[in-house]
Amino acid sequence: MAPYKLEDNIREKLEARELKPSAEVWKKLEAKLDAEQPKKKTLLWYYVAASFVGFIILASIFYNQDNLKINDQIVNETIEQPKVEDNPEIVPQTINKVEIASEEKKNDKNTSEKQQENKQMPRSNKSQLLPQPIGTKKSAVEEKIEKTDAIAEQTEAKQPINFEKPVPSEEDRIFNAKVDEVVASVKKLQENNTEVTAAEVEALLNSAHRDIQTQRILSSPKVDAAALLEDVEWELEKSFRDKVFEALGEGFQKVRTAVTERND
Amino acid sequence: MKIIPLHKNYSKLIVSASKGDRRAQHQLYELFSPKMLGVCRQYLKNNDLAEEVMLSGFFKMFTHLKDFKNEGSFEGWIRRIMVNESISQLRKDKKLHFISETEIENTAEHSTFIETELEEADIQKMIDSLPDGYKTVFILYAVEGYKHSEIGELLQINENTSKTQLFKARKMLQNMVKQQNNLSYGTL
Numbered sequence: 001m002a003p004y005k006l007e008d009n010i011r012e013k014l015e016a017r018e019l020k021p022s023a024e025v026w027k028k029l030e031a032k033l034d035a036e037q038p039k040k041k042t043l044l045w046y047y048v049a050a051s052f053v054g055f056i057i058l059a060s061i062f063y064n065q066d067n068l069k070i071n072d073q074i075v076n077e078t079i080e081q082p083k084v085e086d087n088p089e090i091v092p093q094t095i096n097k098v099e100i101a102s103e104e105k106k107n108d109k110n111t112s113e114k115q116q117e118n119k120q121m122p123r124s125n126k127s128q129l130l131p132q133p134i135g136t137k138k139s140a141v142e143e144k145i146e147k148t149d150a151i152a153e154q155t156e157a158k159q160p161i162n163f164e165k166p167v168p169s170e171e172d173r174i175f176n177a178k179v180d181e182v183v184a185s186v187k188k189l190q191e192n193n194t195e196v197t198a199a200e201v202e203a204l205l206n207s208a209h210r211d212i213q214t215q216r217i218l219s220s221p222k223v224d225a226a227a228l229l230e231d232v233e234w235e236l237e238k239s240f241r242d243k244v245f246e247a248l249g250e251g252f253q254k255v256r257t258a259v260t261e262r263n264d
Numbered sequence: 265m266k267i268i269p270l271h272k273n274y275s276k277l278i279v280s281a282s283k284g285d286r287r288a289q290h291q292l293y294e295l296f297s298p299k300m301l302g303v304c305r306q307y308l309k310n311n312d313l314a315e316e317v318m319l320s321g322f323f324k325m326f327t328h329l330k331d332f333k334n335e336g337s338f339e340g341w342i343r344r345i346m347v348n349e350s351i352s353q354l355r356k357d358k359k360l361h362f363i364s365e366t367e368i369e370n371t372a373e374h375s376t377f378i379e380t381e382l383e384e385a386d387i388q389k390m391i392d393s394l395p396d397g398y399k400t401v402f403i404l405y406a407v408e409g410y411k412h413s414e415i416g417e418l419l420q421i422n423e424n425t426s427k428t429q430l431f432k433a434r435k436m437l438q439n440m441v442k443q444q445n446n447l448s449y450g451t452l
Contacts, residue, residue, distance in 0.1 A: 006376035006441060007406045007434075010391075013384050014407050018298035019305055025315050026293055032323050033289065 174215050182208045198249035205245050274338055282329035289326055296339065297322070300346045306403045307350035309392045314350075321349040347408060351400065351418060359396040362421045362429065376438045379445065390440050394433055401426050402433035 182204050189200060213231055234241070280288035300321060304314040325345050332341055354360050382390075391399055400419065404410040405426075410418070415426040 004378045004381055006378050006382075006437060009378065009382050010387050011407045013382065013387050014302065014306055014403075017302040017384050019301040019314075021297050021301045021315050021318060025297070025319050026290065029293065029319050029322055030286070030290075032319075033286070033326060036327065
């Protein structure tokens with residue numbers, strides 16, 4: 001028998017040795033691994049939950065932003081819609097005024113011929129006209145009244161044509177009434193004062209316009225923010241109206257001078 | 265015959281087990297646990313303690329399976345884990361006391377020859393009878409193939425202490441074999 005090297009013998013035997021562990025060992029190991037993994041799982045769940053909450057927060061923020069945007073849009077619409085509604089009202093109005101102005105201008109043309117004849121006459125003959133006899137003055141005033149009546153009639157006659165497209169509403173009625181009122185007041189002034197300045201007429205027209213505006217606001221079933229805004233805008237931007245009224249006033253002046261001069 | 269398909273499946277099993285696949289883990293356990301219990305048992309006399317240490321070794325192995333690069337042998341990797349686990353257990357139990365003994369000049373290897381092959385049980389008995397310090401160094405050196413420098417590092421002792429420990433362990437084993445031989449001759 002060949003001798004064995006003790007250490008080789010030990011190594012060979014021990015390296016090859018297999019000892020079957022008891023079945024409990026795997027169960028314990030499994031339990032230990034299970035105990036380890038749920039930690040990770042719960043951590044994962046925490047992450048999932050946290051991200052979900054984060055998502056909800058973000059979503060709500062975005063949703064709210066969308067809502068705000070929608071609200072903005074609604075507000076814009078409410079501003080725009082009344083404008084669309086108001087425009088047909090305003091447009092005929094302005095057209096009406098333009099018509100009045102053009103009417104005046106036509107009158108201007110009629111009178112301009114007469115004025116050309118009396119070119120040497122200065123415009124400030126108002127003061128010269130003042131001391132004139134009442135009788136002649138009255139006739140002049142009557143002429144004026146006739147003229148203004150004619151204008152009023154013309155405007156009134158024009159109105160149905162202007163309002164053919166938009167159906168005449170109560171606002172138009174108010175407007176017409178106001179026009180009549182203005183004309184009447186002008187007549188009254190002329191009767192009382194014998195002298196009506198352009199400024200006075202302008203003031204009358206302005207106040208009448210304001211009345212119409214306020215009545216429109218008041219007559220509307222609900223307080224229209226857009227109309228109020230428009231009102232303020234009107235106060236701020238008078239340029240166009242001013243021009244119209246200036247033209248009106250100027251025309252009236254010319255008519256008056258023409259009439260007085262003809263009487264002269 | 266059986267080893268080749270097993271080797272092929274290693275990498276797949278390792279990948280699955282590293283992902284927490286319990287079945288793959290169980291398969292790996294079934295493959296390696298008997299050997300690894302043998303490894304642990306070399307250092308630890310108590311069978312239950314050896315099982316416990318093996319269990320914690322497997323647990324560490326599974327939890328660090330992602331760190332395993334398929335560079336070296338997987339078995340070698342698990343084996344190292346088991347050795348380390350066993351040594352830390354011995355250290356925990358304060359069984360590793362290395363008294364710096366007077367240096368033995370001639371630590372050269374003197375192979376001990378035996379007439380009859382020793383059986384597993386006999387070897388284990390002999391090993392178990394060795395003091396823990398001697399035993400650990402002897403197994404690390406003679407069975408696991410560690411160098412003295414590696415043993416010194418692992419057990420936090422200097423190389424010479426490792427050498428003297430080995431020398432003494434050998435002496436003891438030789439005596440044991442002699443005694444056994446005498447006994448066996450005596451009985452004959």
